[in-house]
Amino acid sequence: MDLINFRVGQKTISLKILDILLTERFENNLTSLPNDNKSFIGVKDYMDTPTPIFDLGIILNNQSTDSINQSLITLLSSWESKAKQWFKALEKSIYDNTSFTMNTDIEQCDFAKWCEQFKTDNDDLNAILKRFNTPQTRIYEQAKHIISLQKKGMQSQAINEINSERNTHFMQLIRLFESAREQIILDYKPIIIFTTKDGSSPHIGLLVDKVEDNISYKKEDIKPLTKITETGFDIDPQTKSMMRGLIKLADKHSLLIDPSAIFRPAHLQHQKEEETEAYGLF
Structure with a gap:
């Protein structure tokens, strides 16, 4: 049969x-x-x-699968919002020359942990989620470096480097969030x-x-x-x-x-x- x-x-x-x-x-x-x-x-x-x-x-x-997809899209939007809040707080601490109290260890990043554990049969979505690792790791490493510059009194250089990160790796991270959501929508037919x-x-x-x-x-x-x-x-x-x-x-x-x-x-x-x-x- x-x-x-x-x-x-x-x-x-x-x-x-x-x-x-x-x-x-x-x-x-x-x-x-x-x-x-x-x-x-x-x-x-x-x-x-x-x-x-x-x-x-x-x-x-x-x-329904549509309901599952919408929940995943909402979750990704939540992770994106938290990433923006984290980076905004880092920028503010550098510009105001104040201490940054949030996590700068990529091993302790909740979103990085979620990406590693998340399972899906959507191969294209899997590929996008794997691409998060490079810019996110870079941002966390640079955060430590920029904070170090600030503590050494090199605030001007710290500001230049945080601006550079915003225009490069942070924007790459945001585009990946957009791509992940789009892939979920495109894959569901x-x-x-x-x-x-x-x-x-x-x-x-x-x-x-x-x-x-x-x-x-x-x-x-x-x-x-x-x-x-x-x-x-x-x-x-x-x-x-x-x-x-x-x-x-x-x-x-x-x-x-x-x-x-x-x-x-x-x-x-x-x-x-x-x-x-x-x-x-x-």
């Missing part, structure tokens, strides 16, 4: 090709309807059929997967981050999730009902899902046929 892999946050999910009718770019033009399901984000009129659209990020990660149960008409739409690749699987490639669910592992009922197993990829696993289990009429909620033999896994 052939599958297509999709990215949802830091997870990879797989759908059978036969379950997919079409994919299209998400334009944020859905019609809202009252609903208690937080993953339901609206209706799209597709092939003259009002089709419910669900956000897989909310189903699998408890929050969500799509809607229109799924089908009969091969011709839409069933539901699933919002995902991007298409990854195609794979083929055999029965033995599917690792059942029975052991996890039997131990009382806390999985949301909607998520649990659609999971069909794990597929081993090169360096990670993909979660095989059955989209027909996400949205069912009430009288089919307890039907098990689609969850076993009828789904073609056994």
Whole structure:
């Protein structure tokens, strides 16, 4: 059986090709309807059929990828603001010939620590974050040097050097913050997967981050999730009902899902046929 892999946050999910009718770019033009399901984000009129659209990020990660991205953008803006405050305080201490009481040790810099620990599958964002190290280290080293000049009574030279740092390495740092935020926005190009149960008409739409690749699987490639669910592992009922197993990829696993289990009429909620033999896994 052939599958297509999709990215949802830091997870990879797989759908059978036969379950997919079409994919299209998400334009944020859905019609809202009252609903208690937080993953339901609206209706799209597709092939003259009002089709419910669900956000897989909310189903699998408890929050949409867009929400995660916005939080990251806000965090980067906060780090940038702190960097500006730090440099402004350094400038003021040099111009006023007063003591600088903030940290000048790059090893103790909270943002540097955060960059080192932060994990993302966005390779371009990773590359940008690594570039922060050079200008930030340089600024901290120069801060110590400039403060030393000030203490030696060489205030004029200290002022010249702090101005030079502002126009070079500090501005480079600020541009990197801008680039990181832009990369987060540019990398997020969500799509809607229109799924089908009969091969011709839409069933539901699933919002995902991007298409990854195609794979083929055999029965033995599917690792059942029975052991996890039997131990009382806390999985949301909607998520649990659609999971069909794990597929081993090169360096990670993909979660095989059955989209027909996400949205069912009430009288089919307890039907098990689609969850076993009828789904073609056994």
